Amino acid sequence: MDSHRSLTSLAHHRIREMVLSGELPPGSRIQIDALRKRLEMGASPVREALSILSSEQLVVRNEQRGFWAPKISAEDFAILLDTRCRVEGIAFADAIGHGGAAWEEQIVLLQYRLNTMDRAANADMWEVAHRDFHQALIAACPSGYLLKFCSQLYDLAVRYRNVASLAAYPERQVNNEHSQIAEAALARDTARAVDLLVDHYRKTGDFLYAQLAEREGTGIKTAV
Secondary structure (H helix, E strand, O other), X not given: OHHHHHHHHHHHHHHHHHHHHOOOOOOOEEOHHHHHHHHOOOHHHHHHHHHHHHHOOOOXXXXXXXXXXXXXXXXXXXXXXXXXXXXXXXXXXXXXHHOOHHHHHHHHHHHHHHHOOOOOOOHHHHHHHHHHHHHHHHOOOOOHHHXXXXXXXXXXXXXXXXXXXXXXXXXOOHHHHHHHHHHHHHOOOHHHHHHHHHHHHHHHHHHHHHHHHHHHHOOOOOOO
């Protein structure tokens, strides 16, 4: 039983990464037999992992046709971005209201680590540090439900960035944005901190939305 759980957990992790990276293309059918051979495990843990991922909206389950990688579109991304800004804004405000010294120290530590990292040279490590920083901002929110939803929305947004091969604006100072968000949070300036966080997401979101809309307008399908 423990071995089976371990295989399911491993399958979940591997397939999740394949979906988030775009290795499983949006709108493509997920062939269980091919996937189990690729992961070198049985069909049962693969099916269970896919069922878990479907509950996380990272896989689409069709009772008649099996499992699929979710489609993407400019319209869907716009809804995702708006939802993320609203939900994470609430969680961030609650975290500022409840966070103590340990919360503050973690933000300072992770912001320093992120801002001193070379994104071009260490893209994978930067992504981990980036996620850690944003999770730290809302970590003191007392609602586990909100935190879980924020984590899910983060994953869905990362998938869009990866699939669209997003590159940040050359003139954009992302490190400065992170620093300003952290400073406002530590100063307990809730309104300014939330505004800065939402603006940070929308700057990336507007650029990504334009990319997706351009693909659809030129006939390059982002939804199948």
